[in-house]
Amino acid sequence: MFSTLIDQFWSLTLSGIALGFIYVLVSLGYTMVYGVLRMINFANSEIFMFGTFATIVISRDFLGNVDGSKSLPLPKLLLTMTLCLLGSMIVSGLVAVFVEFVAYRRLRARGTNKLATLISAIGISIVLSESMRIITHSRPTLNPRVLEKKSLFEIAGASFRIDTVLTIIFAAVLFLVLDRFVKFSRLGRAIRAVSMNEDAAKLMGVDLNKVISATFLIGGLMSGAAAYFYTLTYENTKFNVGFTLGLAAFTAAVIGGIGNIRGAFFGGLSLGLVEVYASSILGTEWKSVTVFIILVLVLVLKPNGIFGEAVQQTRA
Amino acid sequence: MKLLNSIRTGNLRDWGASYWDNSSPTKRKAIATSIIGFAALAPFMGFGLLDTPVSDYGAVLVYPVGMFILMALGLNIVVGKSGLLDLGYVAFFAIGAYTMAILGTRTSLNTWEIMPIGIALAMIAGLILGLPALRLRGDYLAIVTLGFGEIVRISALNTSEIGGPNGIPNIPVPPPIGPIKFSLNDQKAFFWVVLIMILLTIWMIRRLSVRRAGRAWEAIRQDEDVAELMGVHTLKYKLWSFSLGAAVGGAAGVLYASKTLFIAPEMFTLNVSILILACVVFGGMGNIWGVVLGASILAYLPERIRFISDARLLVFGLALVITMNFRPDGLLPRKKREKAIVKSAQKGI
Numbered sequence: 001m002f003s004t005l006i007d008q009f010w011s012l013t014l015s016g017i018a019l020g021f022i023y024v025l026v027s028l029g030y031t032m033v034y035g036v037l038r039m040i041n042f043a044n045s046e047i048f049m050f051g052t053f054a055t056i057v058i059s060r061d062f063l064g065n066v067d068g069s070k071s072l073p074l075p076k077l078l079l080t081m082t083l084c085l086l087g088s089m090i091v092s093g094l095v096a097v098f099v100e101f102v103a104y105r106r107l108r109a110r111g112t113n114k115l116a117t118l119i120s121a122i123g124i125s126i127v128l129s130e131s132m133r134i135i136t137h138s139r140p141t142l143n144p145r146v147l148e149k150k151s152l153f154e155i156a157g158a159s160f161r162i163d164t165v166l167t168i169i170f171a172a173v174l175f176l177v178l179d180r181f182v183k184f185s186r187l188g189r190a191i192r193a194v195s196m197n198e199d200a201a202k203l204m205g206v207d208l209n210k211v212i213s214a215t216f217l218i219g220g221l222m223s224g225a226a227a228y229f230y231t232l233t234y235e236n237t238k239f240n241v242g243f244t245l246g247l248a249a250f251t252a253a254v255i256g257g258i259g260n261i262r263g264a265f266f267g268g269l270s271l272g273l274v275e276v277y278a279s280s281i282l283g284t285e286w287k288s289v290t291v292f293i294i295l296v297l298v299l300v301l302k303p304n305g306i307f308g309e310a311v312q313q314t315r316a
Numbered sequence: 317m318k319l320l321n322s323i324r325t326g327n328l329r330d331w332g333a334s335y336w337d338n339s340s341p342t343k344r345k346a347i348a349t350s351i352i353g354f355a356a357l358a359p360f361m362g363f364g365l366l367d368t369p370v371s372d373y374g375a376v377l378v379y380p381v382g383m384f385i386l387m388a389l390g391l392n393i394v395v396g397k398s399g400l401l402d403l404g405y406v407a408f409f410a411i412g413a414y415t416m417a418i419l420g421t422r423t424s425l426n427t428w429e430i431m432p433i434g435i436a437l438a439m440i441a442g443l444i445l446g447l448p449a450l451r452l453r454g455d456y457l458a459i460v461t462l463g464f465g466e467i468v469r470i471s472a473l474n475t476s477e478i479g480g481p482n483g484i485p486n487i488p489v490p491p492p493i494g495p496i497k498f499s500l501n502d503q504k505a506f507f508w509v510v511l512i513m514i515l516l517t518i519w520m521i522r523r524l525s526v527r528r529a530g531r532a533w534e535a536i537r538q539d540e541d542v543a544e545l546m547g548v549h550t551l552k553y554k555l556w557s558f559s560l561g562a563a564v565g566g567a568a569g570v571l572y573a574s575k576t577l578f579i580a581p582e583m584f585t586l587n588v589s590i591l592i593l594a595c596v597v598f599g600g601m602g603n604i605w606g607v608v609l610g611a612s613i614l615a616y617l618p619e620r621i622r623f624i625s626d627a628r629l630l631v632f633g634l635a636l637v638i639t640m641n642f643r644p645d646g647l648l649p650r651k652k653r654e655k656a657i658v659k660s661a662q663k664g665i
Binding site: 039 | 403456464634
């Protein structure tokens with residue numbers, strides 16, 4: 001039972017970290033929106049899903065790439081990758097802004113209770129995933145391979161494949177940029193002010209609607225980047241791809257303390273590792289069950305997460 | 317005149333309530349009997365405008381219409397009465413169905429003997445999930461119940477002892493009650509059983525609403541912290557509401573398995589939970605008649621209008637967003653008196 005885990009420990013660790021970085025990026029969408037709204041963004045998994053489709057549509061339809069065993073020539077490869085990453089981020093970001101506008105804004109303006117907003121968010125998430133299901137006829141969509149996945153180097157039996165390395169490096173960079181942005185930029189300060197005290201922020205002249213839209217946009221951009229790296233690694237997507245991944249990313253956000261951006265980093269990485277180790281012991285079919293049990297355990301034992309929520313509020 | 321006025325203002329609920337309150341006991345009995353009689357005759361009205369081109373009219377009345385009403389009423393106890401968002405309601409439906417399938421194919425017990433076992437197991441599952449989950453605040457509860465619904469399905473999928481992805485075939489139909497026989501070809505008997513279960517559930521909810529439990533749920537829905545400060549044992553009543561909702565879901569599951577004769581994990585996806593939630597929300601959270609109306613419309617329309625049936629879930633998702641944005645109280649809102657309390661409570665704080 002444990003022999004796979006021991007034999008392939010380092011290579012499992014590596015893929016756990018790569019998966020963890022995807023979780024980090026998606027969980028930022030949950031954690032940032034939660035920070036300003038004190039509400040779960042139920043449609044985040046669909047925002048991610050749209051990103052994966054955007055990547056494929058750009059690479060396959062706009063750039064006309066077909067599946068090949070060899071990498072594209074370098075200039076075209078770079079162009080494809082940049083366009084796909086940016087396109088995926090932009091599409092996800094726009095979907096996120098759309099979600100906020102349709103499902104949250106009107107209800108917030110009227111000051112309805114939380115239940116109503118939750119239900120409306122679930123509704124929009126169903127609408128998004130069902131439209132994609134109908135468009136794609138429930139079939140999985142393949143991402144043409146443009147990058148030959150050769151191993152760059154090997155350490156202790158773990159082979160550092162080029163897509164794994166790219167995912168880790170770019171996700172880490174994006175996370176650092178976001179962290180600095182929220183800390184130092186004017187908009188970042190406004191976001192933090194709203195998450196600390198909405199009323200006080202409003203009195204200080206922060207435009208609440210603008211900040212909330214911007215938060216959704218940033219969360220969407222991050223989920224879109226995650227979607228790009230996901231399609232790069234797994235090379236296919238489906239209308240319900242966001243469901244399990246969204247639940248896992250939400251779990252990651254909760255582990256790190258929802259609302260806490262740096263917490264999401266550690267939450268994502270630790271969940272990625274735990275998930276990979278657990279599937280090597282129990283088998284991949286129990287993967288989502290493991291994630292769910294971790295979520296319930298964290299919520300029951302340490303509801304503020306390991307690193308604590310950004311703002312204490314255990315019940316509202 | 318009053319009726320016209322209430323149609324214009326869109327508040328049929330209050331008109332109905334005041335009409336009922338002003339009626340004499342004999343008149344009330346007459347109204348109730350005629351409504352129940354009318355509903356019981358529904359299987360004979362499957363012609364003309366009401367007929368369903370997509371599937372057999374008699375079957376449509378049992379599933380989805382009857383079953384959706386039953387489950388929506390059960391979920392309404394949780395979502396509408398106590399304000400707890402449960403997105404894993406399908407889990408209890410699945411537990412009821414699997415209880416029926418396993419016991420029905422492996423023992424000599426019949427549907428009516430399995431019914432209480434299925435209900436009990438669903439309630440126990442409700443308690444097991446509720447004990448940790450109901451301590452959490454609303455949005456966490458939603459995502460934990462959502463996960464739970466998936467976990468039950470995945471566990472059924474991965475357990476080969478109960479058929480794994482192939483499910484369980486050859487589930488027996490209920491034994492005949494007197495001259496009434498149950499068969500797949502003629503589903504009138506199933507419809508009457510569902511109708512009786514719906515009436516029992518409505519009766520249970522109405523009785524509970526005016527008693528201690530109903531008042532506790534109302535208090536929890538409006539403000540949980542205040543309710544707790546006033547001495548309401550919130551966790552206990554939330555657990556009650558949760559497991560009563562689960563019991564109705566379990567009962568529906570037992571009957572469903574006994575009706576379709578075959579069940580498989582893919583029948584119990586998150587979609588079912590969302591469909592039922594849409595029925596509750598669209599009709600009017602917390603109001604029995606609203607829920608019945610909402611579930612009838614949302615269950616019946618996709619069968620009547622062909623192009624909706626392909627995009628059923630899309631329509632239900634839209635129903636959720638649009639209802640919440642433009643008519644958050646649903647088609648038939650809860651009583652004005654109850655709403656007035658909420659309003660003054662919101663203003664007071």
